[in-house]
Amino acid sequence: MTRMTATRRAFLSTGSAALVTLGAGLTVPARAQSLGPTRSMRGGSNNYLPGAPIVERIGGGGFWMRGTVRRAGDGAPLQNARIQIWAHTTEGHEREPQSHGATLTNADGAFRLEMPQIVPAFGQPHGHLAYDSGGYESVFLRPVMASPQQTSLTADFVLSPA
Amino acid sequence: MPLLRSILIWAALVCAVFVPLAVAAGSPLLEWRGDVYIAAGLAGVVALSLVLVQPLLAAGYLPGLAAPKGRRVHRWIGAGLVVAIVVHVGGLWVTSPPDVIDALLFTSPAPFSAWGVVAMWAAFASALVAMLRGRIGLRPRHWRVLHTGLVMLIAVGSVVHTLLIEGTMGPVSKLVLCLLVLAATGMAIADLRVWTLLRRRRT
Structure with a gap:
């Protein structure tokens, strides 16, 4: 009771x-009161070769790496941020210089770079991206493709001032 | 028909070992890999095959290789397993050192690598204790319990490691080989009644 x-x-x-x-x-x-910075992923900086040149595209192309770069806090898009990209592709291993290239973001903070098809390596089809140009804290990303048949991959950066 | 039975068992084993290896050796991924990387991958497939053969030898399931002879072959295959693992990890190290260092330090982003590293250390420990057990005076019952524990780590670790990898092995032959590894290991442990050693001996 x-x-x-x-x-x-x-x-x-x-x-x-x-x-x-x-x-x-x-x-x-x-x-979200303020946008937190993107943290580097485990293994993101593996086989990084600093200073990859800005290129029209890496090798023969056919695969698109895309993303955005914003500022932590207010989320404002960052123009002319240099993003370096490398991966194991149909045209070379991650460690080979021809597998590396860089591009700059546009006024909307977006970037895209054509590159050869990424193929599974070390057990996962994955790419590497780096922001490592001073001004903001360096961030190294290692996105994994849901399927090796994918012909594009996206990675977004939120950077905090260095 | 003991002869027919022997032939069938050996034929099944040869298929279980060589079909996955042949599928991996014909993988389209190999076109974009260097020789060392290819060898490293295939050494991993060989290692998994040897993990299947080991319990079959230990329990005397293979016709013509019963108890004393089978155990002798088991020791040699064990040494072969260590070599295959060393070639596998060494080849991957040469191909991409930072990825292997991450795996060995358990800081790899790939979910499968830790399982492989645990299985590797269990296999090395198993081989080391097998070599030294006479010298360090390890009692047979302690040896068997220890060895069986390590073997379970090796079998489960290598199977999970393999299943999670997107690599050169074909999905079907990989799954079949992995299931055979678990079945053979489980059956051998059950038949050899290892757990009875864990019980307190009657005085």
Whole structure:
């Protein structure tokens, strides 16, 4: 009997508390107050060759690496951020210089660079991207493709000032 | 028909070992890999095949290789397994040192590498204890419990490692070989009744 009463009391108090909270507009949807920086991924800097040249495309192309670069905090797009890209492709291993290239972001903070098809290497079809140009903290990413048949890969950067 | 039975068992084993190896050797991925990388990958497939052969020898399932003879071959295959693992890891190291260093330090982003590294150390430990057990005076019952524990790590570690990799092995032949490894290891442990050694001996 006591148990029953307790349950009803608990139900009523919880229910009325919930009603008051909702009615008074005290609930706030989870909203990011400020955009946190992207953290480097494990193994992201493996086989990195600093200073890859800015190129029209890497090798013969056929595969697209895309993404955006924004500033931590307010999320403003960063123009002319230099993104270096490398991967094991149909035209070479990660360590070979011809597998490396760089591109710059446009006014919207977006970048895209054509490169040869990425093929599975070391157990996963994956690419490497780096922001390592001073100004902002370096970030090394290593996105993995859901399938080796994919012909593009996306990676976004949020950078915090160095 | 004991002869027919022997022929069937050996034929099944030869298929279980060589079909996955042939599929891997014909993988389209090889076109974009250097020789050392190719050799490293195939050494991994060979190592997994040897992990299948080992329990069959230990439990005397292979016709013509019963108890004393089978155990002798088991020791040689064990040495071969260590060599295959060394070629596998060494070849990968030459191909991409940072990826292998990450794996060995358990900081690799790839989910499969830690399983492989655990299986590797278990295999090395197994071989080392097998060589030294006379010298260090390890009791047979302790040796068997220790060896069986390491063997379970080797079998489960290599199977999970293999299944998670997107590599040169064909999906079907890979799955079949992995299931055979688990079945053979489980069957041998059950038949050899190793767990009875864990019970307190009656006085």
